[in-house]
Amino acid sequence: MKTYPTPNIRNVLLVGHGGAGKTSLVEAMAFTTGATNRMGRVEDGSSISDFEAEETKRHISVSLALVPLEWDGFKLNVLDAPGYADFLGDVTTAIRAADAMVFVVSAVEGVEVQTELIWKMAEDSGLPRAIFVTKMDRERASMSRTMEGLRAAFGKGVVPLYLPIGEESSFAGCVGLISGKAFRYPSGPRYEAGAVPVELTGDLDTLRGELIEAIIAESEDESLMERYLSGEDVPPEALIPDLEKAVAASGIFPVLCGAPTKGIGADLLCEFITNAFPSPEERPAVTGTAPGSDAEQTREPKDDGPLAAYVFKTISDPYVGRINLFRVVSGTLHPDATVFNASKGKDERLGTLFTLRGKTQDNVSSVPAGDIAAVAKLAETETGDTLTNKAKPFVLPRPVWPEPLLPVAIAPKSKGDEDKLSTAIHRMTSEDPTLRVGRNNDTHQTIMWAIGETHADITLERLKRKFGVEVMTVPLRVPYQETIKGKGKGLGRHVKQSGGHGQYGICNLEIEPLPRGGGYEFVDKIFGGSIPNQWIPSVDKGVRKAMEEGVVAGYPLVDVRVTLLDGKFHSVDSSDMAFQIAGSLGLRDAVQQAGACLLEPILDVEVLVPDSFVGDVLGDLSSRRGRVQGTQPAGAGRTVVSAKVPEAEVVRYAIDLRSMTGARGSFTRRFSHHEEVPGSLAEKVIAQAAKGKEAAH
Numbered sequence: 001m002k003t004y005p006t007p008n009i010r011n012v013l014l015v016g017h018g019g020a021g022k023t024s025l026v027e028a029m030a031f032t033t034g035a036t037n038r039m040g041r042v043e044d045g046s047s048i049s050d051f052e053a054e055e056t057k058r059h060i061s062v063s064l065a066l067v068p069l070e071w072d073g074f075k076l077n078v079l080d081a082p083g084y085a086d087f088l089g090d091v092t093t094a095i096r097a098a099d100a101m102v103f104v105v106s107a108v109e110g111v112e113v114q115t116e117l118i119w120k121m122a123e124d125s126g127l128p129r130a131i132f133v134t135k136m137d138r139e140r141a142s143m144s145r146t147m148e149g150l151r152a153a154f155g156k157g158v159v160p161l162y163l164p165i166g167e168e169s170s171f172a173g174c175v176g177l178i179s180g181k182a183f184r185y186p187s188g189p190r191y192e193a194g195a196v197p198v199e200l201t202g203d204l205d206t207l208r209g210e211l212i213e214a215i216i217a218e219s220e221d222e223s224l225m226e227r228y229l230s231g232e233d234v235p236p237e238a239l240i241p242d243l244e245k246a247v248a249a250s251g252i253f254p255v256l257c258g259a260p261t262k263g264i265g266a267d268l269l270c271e272f273i274t275n276a277f278p279s280p281e282e283r284p285a286v287t288g289t290a291p292g293s294d295a296e297q298t299r300e301p302k303d304d305g306p307l308a309a310y311v312f313k314t315i316s317d318p319y320v321g322r323i324n325l326f327r328v329v330s331g332t333l334h335p336d337a338t339v340f341n342a343s344k345g346k347d348e349r350l351g352t353l354f355t356l357r358g359k360t361q362d363n364v365s366s367v368p369a370g371d372i373a374a375v376a377k378l379a380e381t382e383t384g385d386t387l388t389n390k391a392k393p394f395v396l397p398r399p400v401w402p403e404p405l406l407p408v409a410i411a412p413k414s415k416g417d418e419d420k421l422s423t424a425i426h427r428m429t430s431e432d433p434t435l436r437v438g439r440n441n442d443t444h445q446t447i448m449w450a451i452g453e454t455h456a457d458i459t460l461e462r463l464k465r466k467f468g469v470e471v472m473t474v475p476l477r478v479p480y481q482e483t484i485k486g487k488g489k490g491l492g493r494h495v496k497q498s499g500g501h502g503q504y505g506i507c508n509l510e511i512e513p514l515p516r517g518g519g520y521e522f523v524d525k526i527f528g529g530s531i532p533n534q535w536i537p538s539v540d541k542g543v544r545k546a547m548e549e550g551v552v553a554g555y556p557l558v559d560v561r562v563t564l565l566d567g568k569f570h571s572v573d574s575s576d577m578a579f580q581i582a583g584s585l586g587l588r589d590a591v592q593q594a595g596a597c598l599l600e601p602i603l604d605v606e607v608l609v610p611d612s613f614v615g616d617v618l619g620d621l622s623s624r625r626g627r628v629q630g631t632q633p634a635g636a637g638r639t640v641v642s643a644k645v646p647e648a649e650v651v652r653y654a655i656d657l658r659s660m661t662g663a664r665g666s667f668t669r670r671f672s673h674h675e676e677v678p679g680s681l682a683e684k685v686i687a688q689a690a691k692g693k694e695a696a697h
Contacts, residue, residue: 001068001070001075001355001362001364002073003364003365003366003367003368003371004075004282004368004371004572005368006279006280006301006302006303006368006370006371007279007281008073008074008075008279008371009074009075009077009279009280009370009371010074010075010076010077010099010100010273010274010277010279010563011077011079011097011098011099011100011280011327011370011372012076012077012078012079012098012099012100012101012102012273012277013079013081013091013095013097013098013100013101013102013127014078014079014080014081014101014102014104015081015083015091015101015102015103015104015113015115015118015122016083016103016104016105016112016114016115016118016322017083017105017106017109017112017113018060018061018082018084018114019060019083019106019109019132020083020084020104020105020106020109020112020115020135021104021106021134021135021260022061022080022081022083022104023061023080024041024047024134024260025049025104025132025258025259025260026047026048026065026067026078026080027039027047027048027133027260027267028189028260028261028263028265028266029069029076029078029260029266029269029270030048030067030069030357031263031266032189032263032266032270032622032691033069033070033071033076033270034070034299035067035068035069035070035357036048039261039263040400040458041261043281043531047358048065048067048357048358048360050244051065051358054458054461054462054465056140058366060082060083060084061081061082061083061084061087062082062084062086062454062458063082063087063090063315064079064080064081064082064086064090064091064093064094064312064313065078065080065355065356065358066078066079066080066313066325066355066356066357066372066374067079067357067358068355068356068357068372069270071270071271071273071274072270072271072274072611074273074274075184075371076270076273076274077371079094079097079098081094082133083114084114084454085114085117085451085452085658086450086451086452086453086454086455086661087434087451087455088117088118088314088402088434088451089401089402089432089433089434091118091121092103092121092399092400092401092402093312093313093383093384093399093401093433094312094313094524095121095122095125095127096125096310096312096327096396096399097310097312097325097327097372098127099127099128099277099278099279099280099282099283099359099370100127100128100129100130100133100247100273100277100278101122101127101129101130102129102130102131102269102273103115103118103119103129103130103131103132104132104134105130105131105132105133105134105146105147105150106133106134106135106138106146107133107134107135107136107138107141107142107143107167107257107454108135108138108139108140108141109530109636110145110146110149111146111149111150111152111153113662113663113664114352114663115153116153116664117663117664119153119154120680121183123250126250126284128247128248128249128250128277128278129247129248129250129253130161130247130253130254130255130256130272130276130277131150131158131253131254131255131256131267132255132256132257132258132265132552133146133255133256133257133258134257134258134259134260134265135259136164136167136171136257136258136259136264136265137168137169137171137259137261137262137264138168138259139168139169140168141167141171142167142256143160143163143164143167143202147160147255150255154253157212157214157250157251157252157253157256158252158253158255159210159214159252159253159254160177160207160254160255161176161178161211161254161255161256161272162174162175162176162177162183162255162256162257162265162268163175163177163200163203163204163207163583164257165182165184165197165200169347169592171259171262171264172184172185172264173185173191174256174257174258174264174265174268175196175200175204176268177207177208177211178211178239178240178243179193179210180192180196180204180208181193181195181202182194182195182196182197183268184385185262185263185264187263188263189263189266189267189397190267191267191268191288196520196695197391198623206427206697208501212228212234212239213228214246214252215239215242215243215246215252216228216242217251218242218245218246218247218249218251218252219242219246219587221242221244224238224239224242229582235344235696239417240275240276244275244276244277245277245628246277247277247278248277248278248282254272254276256268256269256272258300271292279370279386280369280370280371280372281301281302281369281383283301285298285299285300285301286298286299286308286330286396287330288308288394288395288396288397289394289395289397290340290388290393290394290395291343291393291395292343294331297394299329299330299394300330301330301369301370302330302331302369303331303332303368303369304331304332305330305331305369306330306331306388306389306392306394307328307330307331307332307339307349307387307388307389307392308329308330308331308386308387308388308394308396309325309326309327309328309331309333309339309367309386309387309388310324310326310329310386310396311324311326311330311381311382311383311384311385311386311387312325312326312327312383312384313325313383314381314382314383314430314431315431316427316428316430316431316466318467320376320377320467321376322376322378322381322427322430323374323375324374324375324376324378324379324381324382324383325354325356325372325373325374325375326372326373326374326375326387327370327371327372328367328368328369328370328371328373329369329396331348331369331389332366332367332369333352333353333366333367333373333387334350334365334366334367335350335351335352335353335365335366336349336350336351336352337350338350339387339388339389340386340387340389340393341378341381341385341386341387341388342385342386342387342393342394342395343379343384343385343386343395343398343448344380344381344385346379346380347386347390348378348379348380350375350378351375351376351377352375352376353366353367353373353374353375354373354374354375354579355372355373355374356374356678361374372458372480375555382430382432382433383430383431383433384398384399386549388479399433401433401434402434402451403668404434404435404436404449404450404451404455405449405454405653405654405667405668405669406449406450406451406452406453406652406654406655407447407448407449407472407476407651408447408448408449408450408456408476409443409446409447409448409458409473409474409475409476409477410437410446410447410469410471410472410473410662411446411471411472411474411476412469412471412472413446413470413471414470415474417469417470417471420467420468420469421446421463421469421471423467424466424467424469425437425448425462425463427466427467428459428462428463428467432459434449434450434451434455435448435449435450435455435459436449437449440479441526442479442481442533442555442556443478443479445474445476445477445479447476451654452654452655453655456473460473474488476651478600478601478647478648478651479555479601479647480553480555480598480599480600480601480675480677480685481555481556481557481558481559481598481599482551482552482553482555482556482558482596482597482598482599483513483552483557483558483559483560483596483597483599484510484511484512484557484559484560484591484594484595484597485512485513485594485595485596485597485598486513486594487510487511487512487513487591487593487594488510488511488512488590488591488592488593489508489509489510489565490508490509490510490585490586490587490588490590490591490592491506491507491508491509491585491586491589491590491591491595492505492506492507492508492509492539492581492582492584492585492586492587492589493505493506493582493585494506494578494579494581494582494585497570497573499515500574501573501590502570502572503573503575503577503578503581504568504570504573504574504575504578505535505538505539505567505569505571505574505575505578505579505580505581505582506567506568506569506582507531507539507564507566507567507579507582507586508566508567508586509539509543509562509563509564509565509583509586509587509589509590510562510563510565510590511560511561511562511563511587511590511591511594512560512561512563512594513559513560513561513594514559514560514561515559516559516673516674517559517673517674518558518559518561519558519559520544520547520558520559520560520561520562521560521561521562522540522543522561522562522564523561523562523563524536524564525563525564525565526564526565526566526567530566530567530568530569530570531564531566531567531569531579532569532574535569535574535576535579536564536579538576538577538578538579538580538583538585539567539571539579539580539582539583539586540562540564541580542579542580542581542582542583542584542585542586542587543562543583543584543586543587545580546583546584546588547560547587551587551588551591551596552591552597552598552683553598553685553686553688553689553690554689555598555689557587557591557596558599562587562590567582573684597676597677597682598676598677598682598686599674599675599676599677600646600648600674600675600676600677601646601647601671601672601673602644602645602646602647602671602672602673602674602675603644603645603646603647603650603669603670603671603672604643604644604669604670604671604672605621605626605642605643605644605645605650605667605668605669605670606640606641606642606667607640607641607642607643607665607666607667608634608638608639608640608665608666608667609638609659609661609664609665609666610637610638610639610641610661610664610665611637611638611639612640613660613661613664613665614631614641616660616661617657617660617661617665618631618641619620619642620656620660621641621643621645624645624646624649624650625645625646625649626643626644626645626646626649627644627645628641628643629642629643629644630642644672646675647671650669653667653669654667
């Protein structure tokens with residue numbers, strides 16, 4: 001692909017709810033522009049932007065894809081973003097690489113929740129927006145109903161740019177409100193312009209007047225307003241510049257429509273993108289800092305400026321290795337150059353630079369300011385990093401990714417996969433910043449934190465497909481703890497003297513509870529050498545090991561003071577191991593007398609929901625043994641509910657809250673403290689632990 005100058009580049013992010021038709025629209029755009037010679041289908045797994053095995057299997061997008069297109073002397077870098085909430089992390093990073101966004105909305109389903117959530121993200125980023133209403137040829141499609149929903153959700157700035165010719169099976173094309181022409185598709189994906197159907201002339205005049213008023217209201221051209229108010233006909237070419245300004249300023253959000261699977265409307269969208277969306281040089285300069293400094297710096301989108309490139313996507317390819325997609329913010333990037341990763345403080349040697357169209361690579365000779373490309377096999381670079389000049393280092397702020405809040409316990413299916421799992425997980429988390437994997441030392445489990453069930457399932461499938469590591473999920477263990485209620489004494493006796501070198505260790509212990517969070521104390525009160533000094537640390541070591549393994553249900557014993565009072569030894573048969581075992585036995589004996597109980601982790605949970613769901617959330621938290629601490633208005637018709645909830649009750653809360661609120665609720669969780677588990681529940685936990693122990697043997 002040839003190199004395009006910055007004014008002729010358009011970086012567009014396609015977003016919307018899952019199933020709205022984004023990928024089909026990208027497919028139609030690729031076919032219309034000649035990037036492909038046939039239209040692929042999501043249902044057949046043949047679309048260019050859904051090329052991962054997990055996408056073709058499920059017929060959904062699960063990963064951001066780049067599809068560069070050439071149209072009328074312009075380069076369109078189209079970013080096809082996943083529409084499901086589990087993969088919102090890709091939208092978060094791609095927003096930083098785009099100059100404008102197209103929201104794809106189904107004419108059948110209308111505005112859906114994910115569209116609303118991403119619209120708020122677009123508002124916060126200040127990106128220009130347009131809307132493409134798709135599936136106009138489907139049963140129950142309605143442009144008027146969809147427009148009502150769009151205006152109700154996003155305000156009066158939503159204005160139609162085209163009027164559909166027919167609906168459902170009779171949908172045949174569009175009427176341009178500015179041009180006053182009808183665009184039909186009798187012989188392919190490029191329109192043929194003609195006269196407006198008589199039955200639409202009334203609607204055309206009304207809607208065209210509304211559109212012109214909306215454009216003029218945002219315009220600074222007073223003569224345009226005067227001409228319109230005086231009744232003079234305003235020609236289309238006079239409106240285009242002001243339309244572009246109004247869109248760039250997020251004053252109006254034009255609505256287009258089409259039926260991508262029938263090749264209708266994709267060319268009109270390409271025209272709109274080139275004519276109405278801003279080029280990179282028309283967007284504000286980006287702000288960052290020098291490494292290690294809080295002093296702000298800016299970078300202008302100029303080819304001859306100091307280099308700055310933002311890495312917005314990482315792909316772990318089992319054959320090629322790591323591939324980084326980046327947008328050049330400033331300067332020009334050339335192949336085989338040495339750049340400085342200012343985020344990591346490391347030099348990186350570039351190889352071949354290329355663009356990706358789905359999974360197809362096309363080498364490029366240079367990447368100017370504002371353009372998007374890819375590079376393979378960088379050693380340190382990951383999503384969110386900034387590549388720059390070492391002489392003029394510059395760091396862009398890292399994106400704030402959605403917090404993964406669904407814990408899944410995982411384990412390799414075979415021992416041979418244990419070593420490979422660690423390497424594979426590192427590469428997966430490099431590719432997917434919304435994935436978090438760590439070891440819980442209290443439960444001795446590897447925990448993968450995902451956004452949702454689909455996110456978790458696809459991650460496990462990718463581990464097997466990309467890295468050959470088979471991973472299974474196992475029941476998640478809540479990190480309970482054990483402690484004691486009172487004082488107790490115990491005898492630890494390990495004596496085996498039946499010929500040969502024996503084992504001999506006896507100790508007398510006393511235990512007592514410490515305040516919550518007090519940890520562990522070991523007190524030595526041995527007098528007269530009843531246990532020689534060399535074996536006293538062995539008793540301590542044995543006690544610690546028994547505490548780690550737990551006494552009641554296999555959970556760590558905490559908040560205990562252990563006092564070594566007395567004991568006996570044998571000059572020949574005593575050993576380090578003998579007194580370790582004696583210490584362990586003595587602790588277990590003392591716990592039986594002191595009385596043990598289970599402690600459960602309590603979390604501080606904050607739930608952000610629309611006001612209409614507050615009652616449901618309050619009732620649900622109470623059913624989870626939660627104690628509501630209060631509610632607080634959060635603005636925009638939302639409320640924050642604060643509660644203290646046992647961790648055992650919110651293991652699947654990420655799934656349950658999404659279901660309860662139609663995916664409109666979110667929450668945060670953090671550890672607060674431990675509390676004693678109620679008696680009846682403690683019995684169940686202990687019984688389950690006993691069953692698990694039996695099964696393990």
